[in-house]
Amino acid sequence: QSALTQPASVSGSPGQSITISCTGTSSDVGGYDYVSWYQQHPGKAPKLMFYEVNNRPSGVPDRFSGSKSGNTASLTISGLQAEDEATYYCGSYRTSDTLDVVFGGGTALTVL
Amino acid sequence: EVQLVQSGAEVKEPGESLKISCKGFGYSFSSHWIGWVRQLPGKGLEWMAIIFPGDSKTRYSPSFQGQVTISVDKSISTAYLQWSSLKASDTAMYYCARPTYGASDYWGQGTLVTVSS
Numbered sequence: 151q152s153a154l155t156q157p158a159s160v161s162g163s164p165g166q167s168i169t170i171s172c173t174g175t176s177s178d179v180g181g182y183d184y185v186s187w188y189q190q191h192p193g194k195a196p197k198l199m200f201y202e203v204n205n206r207p208s209g210v211p212d213r214f215s216g217s218k219s220g221n222t223a224s225l226t227i228s229g230l231q232a233e234d235e236a237t238y239y240c241g242s243y244r245t246s247d248t249l250d251v252v253f254g255g256g257t258a259l260t261v262l
Numbered sequence: 263e264v265q266l267v268q269s270g271a272e273v274k275e276p277g278e279s280l281k282i283s284c285k286g287f288g289y290s291f292s293s294h295w296i297g298w299v300r301q302l303p304g305k306g307l308e309w310m311a312i313i314f315p316g317d318s319k320t321r322y323s324p325s326f327q328g329q330v331t332i333s334v335d336k337s338i339s340t341a342y343l344q345w346s347s348l349k350a351s352d353t354a355m356y357y358c359a360r361p362t363y364g365a366s367d368y369w370g371q372g373t374l375v376t377v378s379s
Contacts, residue, residue, distance in 0.1 A: 153306070186365035188307075195357055195372055196307065201365035239307055243364030249309055249323045251297070251364045256306040 154179065154240055154254035161260040167228040170257045172240030173221060178252060180221035184243035187216055187225045190256075191236045199238075200225070227259075235261040264288040266296075266358050268370035274348050274377050281344040282373045284358030291339035292316040298332060298343045299357045299366075312361060313341060348377045 155173040162168040172179065172187075179185055185203045188196040198207055200216040203223065215226045223242075227234055240254040265287040274280055286296065297312030311322045311332040320332055333342045341358060356373045359366035 153308075182364075184364040188366075190307075195369040196359075196366075197369075198365060198367050201367070202363075207367065237306075241364050241366070248327070249312065249321045251309050251312065251361050253299075253307045253309065 152252075154242060154252060156238075156240060156254040156257045158255070159258045159260065161262055162227075162230045163262045164230050164232065166230050167226060168230060168259065169227075170225045170238050170240075170259070172223040172225070172242075172254045174223075174242055174244075174252075175221055177246075178242040178244035179218065179223050179240075181245060182243050183218070185216070185218055185223040186241040187223075188239045188241065189236045190239065196239065230261055232261050235259055264360075264368050266360065266368050266370035268356075268358055268373045271374040272376070274375070275379050276348060276350055276377055278348050278377075279344070279346050280348055280375065281342050282356060282375065284341045284343075284370050286339045286341070286360075292336050294360050294362065296334070296341045296358060296360050298330075298341075299359055300326075301355045301357065301372075303354065307357075309361075310343070310356075315339075315341070348375075350377050350379075353377045 187200040190196045203218045204216040239256045269283040292315045298310045300308045310326040313320045313332045315334045315336040358370040360368045
């Protein structure tokens with residue numbers, strides 16, 4: 151069961167914007183608006199940042215935004231802050247005879 | 263308030279069995295899928311298996327089918343993950359999470375399993 155594809159790392163300076171991509175197939179990202187994003191700081195449990203592509207749970211700053219085009223979803227962080235440094239994972243519902251949930255490989259964000 | 267509370271860290275020897283738990287609070291446990299996510303040291307998140315407590319229907323990742331067993335006791339709102347014979351390669355952090363159409367809004371605090379002789 152292949153994971154969704156994310157870049158291993160991205161970086162940006164405070165105040166800048168960055169975008170993390172998440173590429174899947176028509177059986178997952180492209181087929182459903184059920185893409186989610188998670189933030190994980192070292193030693194902590196993941197935290198849901200977006201569900202259903204661009205829905206933000208309460209408490210998530212509006213500097214974060216989610217989108218999707220075809221088989222690729224994106225997470226954009228504008229006005230980068232030091233506390234945004236973390237690993238970000240995408241997730242998706244997928245058509246499957248076995249397990250119908252999948253994560254991306256994760257992207258480590260460094261705030262320079 | 264919805265919470266998932268996991269059992270504590272475990273240190274086991276290869277070949278031993280283990281069952282870890284995740285208790286749900288603050289929601290209708292029987293009405294939501296719940297599952298387990300593995301995170302190997304320094305690595306990413308991997309879904310292992312999910313279960314629907316209402317009817318105990320299970321779904322496993324092919325990578326973990328036959329290696330672990332997921333179960334629930336809905337009378338005490340608790341999900342379990344068990345191994346019959348641990349290997350050193352099972353050393354990892356294990357999280358329980360509540361997936362709804364792929365998005366997990368609630369996570370347990372994690373259970374660190376260390377397998378070493």
